[in-house]
Amino acid sequence: MANIFSYSIGRKLLMSLSGLFLVMFLLVHLLVNSFLILDPLLGTAEGEMYNAGVHFMTTNPFIRIMEPILAGGFIVHIVYSIILTIQNMRARGSKTYASGNKTPDVEWSSKNMFVLGIALLSFLAIHIAQFWVKMKITGDPRLDYTVEGHNAYVLVHETFQITWVMICYVIGGIALAFHLSHGFWSAFHTVGLSNSIWIPRLQKISVVIAWIIGLGFSTIALVQYLVYPLS
Amino acid sequence: MSEKKGLNLTLKVWRQKGPKEAGRFETYSVSNISPDSSFLEMMDVLNEQLIVEGKDPVAFDHDCREGICGMCSLYINGHAHGPDEDVTTCQLHMRKFKDGETVTIEPWRSAGFPVIKDLIVDRSAFDKIMAAGGFISVNTGGVPDGNAIPIPKKDADEAMDAASCIGCGACVATCKNGSAMLFVAAKVSQLALLPQGRVEAARRAKSMVAKMDELGFGNCTNTGACEVECPKGISIANIARLNREFLLAKLQD
Numbered sequence: 001m002a003n004i005f006s007y008s009i010g011r012k013l014l015m016s017l018s019g020l021f022l023v024m025f026l027l028v029h030l031l032v033n034s035f036l037i038l039d040p041l042l043g044t045a046e047g048e049m050y051n052a053g054v055h056f057m058t059t060n061p062f063i064r065i066m067e068p069i070l071a072g073g074f075i076v077h078i079v080y081s082i083i084l085t086i087q088n089m090r091a092r093g094s095k096t097y098a099s100g101n102k103t104p105d106v107e108w109s110s111k112n113m114f115v116l117g118i119a120l121l122s123f124l125a126i127h128i129a130q131f132w133v134k135m136k137i138t139g140d141p142r143l144d145y146t147v148e149g150h151n152a153y154v155l156v157h158e159t160f161q162i163t164w165v166m167i168c169y170v171i172g173g174i175a176l177a178f179h180l181s182h183g184f185w186s187a188f189h190t191v192g193l194s195n196s197i198w199i200p201r202l203q204k205i206s207v208v209i210a211w212i213i214g215l216g217f218s219t220i221a222l223v224q225y226l227v228y229p230l231s
Numbered sequence: 232m233s234e235k236k237g238l239n240l241t242l243k244v245w246r247q248k249g250p251k252e253a254g255r256f257e258t259y260s261v262s263n264i265s266p267d268s269s270f271l272e273m274m275d276v277l278n279e280q281l282i283v284e285g286k287d288p289v290a291f292d293h294d295c296r297e298g299i300c301g302m303c304s305l306y307i308n309g310h311a312h313g314p315d316e317d318v319t320t321c322q323l324h325m326r327k328f329k330d331g332e333t334v335t336i337e338p339w340r341s342a343g344f345p346v347i348k349d350l351i352v353d354r355s356a357f358d359k360i361m362a363a364g365g366f367i368s369v370n371t372g373g374v375p376d377g378n379a380i381p382i383p384k385k386d387a388d389e390a391m392d393a394a395s396c397i398g399c400g401a402c403v404a405t406c407k408n409g410s411a412m413l414f415v416a417a418k419v420s421q422l423a424l425l426p427q428g429r430v431e432a433a434r435r436a437k438s439m440v441a442k443m444d445e446l447g448f449g450n451c452t453n454t455g456a457c458e459v460e461c462p463k464g465i466s467i468a469n470i471a472r473l474n475r476e477f478l479l480a481k482l483q484d
């Protein structure tokens with residue numbers, strides 16, 4: 001049991017479990033972020049619902065315990081994606097086919113998971129610098145500490161007024177959708193929870209979940225960008 | 232009956248003198264190839280031509296020439312076993328090609344299958360994986376009655392489908408990760424699905440995967456390209472079964 005990760009399937013197990021864990025996190029994240037659409041829609045003054053959500057997430061002990069575990073999940077996923085990708089490039093060998101590879105019906109995402117991952121990582125760096133660092137470490141004048149949840153809404157809203165930021169988020173969401181449209185079903189396949197009946201079903205579920213999550217984040221950024229600046 | 236028009240083709244063939252030599256493409260022309268002939272028969276025509284010209288004929292693997300032995304292994308115009316579906320190179324007909332076409336013929340490429348000469352690659356890695364666990368151990372003696380143990384039709388069918396893998400290596404040749412998972416999955420499944428194979432199932436899954444890793448094949452990322460190019464239509468559902476077999480076996484250690 002102990003040496004399971006020295007086998008290819010063991011390494012893939014880590015990829016899939018860390019990937020599914022990150023998907024769980026994204027679903028919770030998306031739920032809280034959806035208040036960023038609901039607030040302007042319902043006309044809740046200055047992002048009341050969103051701030052309440054942020055307040056809950058930042059004070060809840062369970063979420064606080066999960067934070068380092070989440071970071072660990074990202075690290076495992078990224079480190080193993082690099083190890084697997086290097087091993088796979090070696091196994092492919094240095095000689096390429098002069099006539100190319102014309103195999104039809106292969107998902108584009110499945111061939112570009114690492115590239116999509118690097119796009120997600122770049123996005124993650126921007127995202128963490130813009131919000132997490134400001135909220136947790138450096139602080140920011142836009143965060144009004146008299147309000148519960150630090151009035152994160154103002155920081156988020158104003159950051160999304162910057163056009164390139166909005167574009168990064170829209171692209172990030174789309175990259176995520178592509179990564180997950182393959183990754184989600186692939187993770188089930190890797191742990192063995194799939195068969196000839198479930199492969200097509202999981203693939204369809206995967207596409208639906210991937211685009212709900214991906215376009216969800218993109219839409220939020222877009223709505224925030226288009227909403228009137230706060231008075 | 233009208234005579235079918237013969238094909239004139241330009242062939243770009245990978246030539247390599249030995250495992251250590253640098254290879255390169257050579258261009259040849261063949262003419263008046265019957266559309267009814269097989270791809271390997273076309274290669275025979277080319278080789279006869281080369282012999283007459285006093286040149287070294289192109290080395291390529293072949294044996295049964297009826298799609299059951301798994302020896303033939305040419306990568307043709309961007310596809311392992313060429314442009315047709317669910318056929319081996321020996322079963323590929325020349326009618327799949329157009330008159331005047333340029334056909335590129337390459338050996339399987341992957342670190343696990345080094346080139347021996349021209350279009351022949353060393354696939355002994357597959358034999359080593361089989362030797363690591365792709366068998367059942369039985370006592371010698373009387374032949375047991377084949378029907379003594381009832382087997383559900385579905386299991387028997389799936390085992391038979393998995394067993395139709397001929398070990399050609401097109402899956403490895405096609406896979407962007409040089410992974411041998413489809414082959415190993417088929418060979419594990421053909422036994423794991425049957426009661427006789429259950430006895431050694433856990434040990435088999437672990438040792439075949441360990442051997443596959445040791446021989447330098449890549450990690451599967453479920454692109455599914457292998458099942459598309461597999462001449463026997465082996466399904467990646469077998470890979471899910473191998474993952475299941477392996478992980479359950481490992482959990483028991």
Ligand code: HEM
Binds near residue numbers: 019082114118120
């Ligand atoms: C929000 C972030 C991310 C989520 C939710 C996520 C999710 C997933 C999932 C579910 C899988 C499938 C695992 C499997 O096939 O067994 C996967 C695979 C993969 N991910 Fe991620 N991932 C994320 C970020 C990243 C990052 C940052 C990288 C790399 C820098 C990356 C690289 C890969 C690679 C190379 C694979 C392997 C492809 C495969 O096995 O199918 N991912 N990811």
Ligand code: SF4
Binds near residue numbers: 395399417
């Ligand atoms: S799985 Fe298919 S492609 Fe791979 S070795 Fe077996 S028959 Fe050939």
Ligand code: FES
Binds near residue numbers: 297299300302321397
């Ligand atoms: S020569 Fe036997 S399968 Fe092609």
